Amino acid sequence: MKIEVLANPGSGRGLGTERARRIAELLSARGHQVGFHPGRSRADAVAWTNQACTWAERLVVVGGDGTLSAVLDGLGNESPPLVISPLGTANLLGHRLKLSSRPEDAVVLVERGERQLLDVATVRYRHERAQRKRQAFLCLGFGFDGELMRRMDAQRSGPITKAHYLKYIGEALRHWDPAPQRVFADGEELGVFSYGIFSGLGSYGSPQFRLCESTLDDGLWELVLFDNINLLKGSLYAIAAAGGQLPKLPGVMVRQIRHLRLEGATPTPLQVDGDHVGDTPLECSLDGMQVPILVAS
Secondary structure: EEEEEEEEEOOEEEOHHHHHHHHHHHHHHOOEEEEEEEOOOOHHHHHHHHOOOOOOEEEEEEEEEHHHHHHHHHHHOOOOOEEEEEEOOOOOOHHHHHOOOHHHHHHHHHHHHHHEEEEEEEEEEEEEEEEEEEEEEOOOEEEHHHHHHHHHHHHHHOOOHHHHHHHHHHHHHHHOOOOOOOEOOOEEEEEEEEEEEEHHHHHHOEEEEEOOOOOOOOEEEEEEEEEOOOOOHHHHHHHHHHHHOHHOOEEEEEEEEEEEEEEEOOOEEEEOOEEEEEEEEEEOOOOOOEEEEOOOO
């Protein structure tokens, strides 16, 4: 087969390139035609994908959820199957699909993996007074969630660890100024909220924090809205999410929808797949785009 391998050199504290080279070597030894590309940036990963998917029969992505998010932006309507070798901070999709980090197991997936379709959403938002668009598979968040990622992106340098999140969560809770947004879900106005998460995987931040039940390929994402958040409520939400009980808490609304629209008198920060991208207004739609991920049979 014709196979292209992408490495995120920054993933796994610098182990991404080494693992990707090993996968490429193993595939070449088995007679496959293999290309190898060490990514340099999100834009570089998008460009690589756009070109590679026109001829490759498999795309192998070595990195975390952020690397996969960049790859999705480069895919067209017809995508070759993807093989993910998880090597990031949270690896939410890797945990959900029970993907192995061993190079040998990635080779097995290339040759004999079964297809699992993954719903991909199109997100439109505002960035520096311009309208932007990108694809997403993981989640988007507005309000507190967007403020958290805004502070993290502005201050961090190098790989992020789970310990960093605690620091930035504390800062965001102390300094965040809520800007309520009017929420429309599949055309229905649900009310005004300052904080919410729209998720494709049903988990957030860590595999242990379950927002709600979720199916990867049903054409729906799960919208979770909170009437308010502070240190106490945030702690209660985290405990409930760890036990899979978040939707049962008062002040939490959960809906399965295809289209989300947010607008408010004052813009609020947004994060998409873990990146601070800009501010509201926002539109997010699931329009039938699905990407095939190879998983163990």
